[in-house]
Amino acid sequence: MDAVLHLASRPGGGAPTHRVDVLGTRRLALAAGHAGVAHLLYVSIVGVDRVPIPYYRQKLAAEQVVAAGPVPWTVLRATQFPVFLDRLLRAASRLGPVLGDPAVLAQPVDQHEVAARLAELLATGPLTGVQEYGGPQVLRFDDAVRAWRVARGSRRPLLPVRLPGRLGRELRAGGLTTSAVPTGRRTWADHLADTYGRPDRR
Template sequence: MRVLVTGASGRLGTALLPRLAEGGWTVRAMSRRERQEGAGAGRDPGAGGVEWVRADLATGAGVEAALRGADAVVHLAAAPYRGRYTARVEVAGTERLLAAAAAAGVGHVLYTSIVGCDRVPWGYFRTKAAAESVLAGGGVPWSVLRATQFHSFLDRVLTLGARGGLLVADRRIPAQPVDVAEVAARLAERVADGPSGAVEDFAGPEVLGMEEAARQWLEARGKRRPVLRVRVPGGLGRAFRAGHLTNEAAPTGRVTWRSYLAATGR
């Protein structure tokens, strides 16, 4: 059985590819950029490696060829916060992918999305919700796995914020960060299970207030910064404070924020 992974060179794709190969799948990894020598280009999947192909969802170039012979697709490709290009990749690109998948006889497209994308009035979240709608009406058996924010994303946000000499946090906004490797493991399970025609949420094991998450980060990274309490205004703030970035559904990951911080060092 062959599975195509779009956006395979990203953080989640890098974690997912070996899990799929270990699970017995023949893995074809799709990237917009040419793979460099030694980075896995052209490796024989029959030898336990990954076959890399070049294709561009924004233009459609190479997509039909990438799907040839694929039984399933894990659709990870994303282009967040890049203006009109984001929609070209994530909405129009998903339409192109599904049309080609239907023509190729693909039996399952599994899409990765974000917990709360249908309830948080934020541009990029709306893009993810729009892509989910495209998937549901695309004529190919489908599943969606929504994840909460990765530990590494929250880490990066706090790192950038600390450069200004302090951290700001709305202490009433809860977060539920999740380990990227655990999301990859769940995706591998969902591929094996086949299409569900439903949305599943997958979140981290604990819900933390943003102020507490920031203080744990400062302690783990050995930094001294004041934490300024702010209130995120408007509908966006209300959606965040309502807990729409979190979820009580099972299963969840096991790696806590503090464990991630300890493992990644200062």
């Protein structure tokens, strides 16, 4: 085996995440070292080094395990996949209105484009470094919600809830976004059109 592409994760934070993402990554890195693997490519998330979310702390620790391990490595940090944002908005509107901080910034990137980027990085070989990859647009949460409501024909209003503390500050300051180029091409609007149909064709 020439390379290992490490995507496995147990989101959520806490002990199960630590077991899979940190300890599991360590086991994988050691096993790959013993097997003479020439490249370990690990998928992480833009903002793991800035945004204080328990899951992100574990992803950052896993990055450090990869970097300290015996195998030449690359880390690709991607921004949020649109399917994840979609799921988040459905969860945030379970009680009716969509709850969220209107000024939080996001930069959804199509997961197929992330997969293509990973394939390119496998072909390139180990960079011994971290690369970032984001979508083509930085969106405010309220704009993302507006487009989502139109796409779904939903009347659910946005109920603004300002996120407190450092978490809120980082998210509003663009902690989940990146200026790295190249970016993906597919937009949030493209995802919504694929998933719910173009509003003018419904």
